[in-house]
Amino acid sequence: MATIKDVARRANVSVSTVSRVLSGKAFVDDATKTRVMEAIQALNYQPNPLARALRERKTNIIALMVPGIENQIWPLVARGVENVARKNNYTVLLCNTDDDVETEKRYLVRLRRQWVDGIIVAPARDDSPHLRELHDSGFPVAQVIRGFENDGMDNVMIDNFRVAYDAASYLIKTGHRRIAIASGRQDLHIYRRRLEGYKQALADHGLEADPMLVLQEIKELNNLYRLTQQRLRSGVQIDGLLATSDPKAIIVMRAIRDIGLRIPQDVSVISIDNIEQSNYFEPQLTTMSIPFIQIGELAAKKLIFHIHDPEHFEAVTDYLDTELIIRKSTR
Incomplete structure (x- = not known):
């Protein structure tokens, strides 16, 4: 399996130049870029996304923690989160807490260690000091559906x-x-x-x-x-x-x-x-x-904004409107 060093050797450039071509975040002249891309194609080189994530401290993965996917509101929220995540080149990792605080805590520890970029969570309980600590540390976290209004943490819910x-x-x-x-x-x-x-x-x-x-x-x-x-x-x-x-x-x-x-x-x-x-x-x-899909979409938008621009991010509670649907169970 070809390595980035093999690509650099074949294109007669440095490893850092190959990295700049792959990231697209720095200028590389067209002739050099062409040689690098031809070397990549000839060697069938596949970049290692994990290695890049470790270098950049960014994985393009966000986690969604919900009480249990068997409750049909949570797949709707997940759909909304994924709609926005996909458009922004993020992958969503789904975690079921079963409404258990200790499970929720263990997930939070593992997710931080595994370099997820942010977490959207429906808290298992109202009193969640572990979520507060995570938020206060500067780690991007947003609450959905549950939690307190205007508690200083980011939240998307209804009234x-x-x-x-x-x-x-x-x-x-x-x-x-x-x-x-x-x-x-x-x-x-x-x-x-x-x-x-x-x-x-x-x-x-x-x-x-x-x-x-x-x-x-x-x-x-x-x-x-x-x-x-x-x-x-x-x-x-x-x-x-x-x-x-x-x-x-x-x-x-x-x-x-x-x-x-x-x-x-x-x-x-x-x-x-x-x-x-x-x-x-x-x-x-x-x-x-309740607009569950839209709640998930807004939570994902807010979280991704927090990830990309933490200096200008401000945690607020957003309320989405509900609508009365009259059917046949009332007279």
Whole structure:
């Protein structure tokens, strides 16, 4: 296998001249460049990208760390990241943390050692001092979907308070008065904010925030199925339900139907996400649509800008708009 020294010898130039021709970052006269390229072709020389990366301290690889690719929102975010990465000659390395902080920490250590140029992460927990330390060290890192707003770190997300407020308000404006919420883990800021948005919508419309209407996810989604049925069978009156994600909507819709109630005639259901399958649920799911692909695209653009121009980079939280998609699960 030919080496860069073989190319230099054949073209009668120095190794550094061959490197300049390969990088395209420094001037080399046309005649010399032609000799080098002819030598490369004759010897079938293949540059070693790892060696170049070690020299330049740059690999053109960015990492995307997500809780679990089985949740259908994360492939959409990944698609957005890859769309931008490909256009900018970056490769994306995907890592699943399984919502485990220790796994997240181990990945961060390995990724830095393996010379990735930057990391996009959906944090496993709100309290992530290891991410803060990484950011404060100057390493390019961006958060997506999760994390705190305006915490001094780069973030791309939606207004989680507003999206739940708007969803609950839609049910109220269409005549619903006993509105439950299938809430998410309260150790995650996004679900705390969605619960707050729901409660504020009730208060602003003069409705009581009944604790019995809060269906709290506990560890596994299957528990949400049992809790939904338990509340309905105990006589708790529910005429509308806000699911704080589409997977939760699937669970509560199944629970409602399995005890003989109809959607939307007896209970209307609205959700937050708008994964592709929500249009194929029975009935089709009314939902607040989150632009997951665009979130991934913007996060990648911000990260790549940080990589290339750290002196002018400023970490901010960007909010993308959501949209109400009315289908057949509400009346």
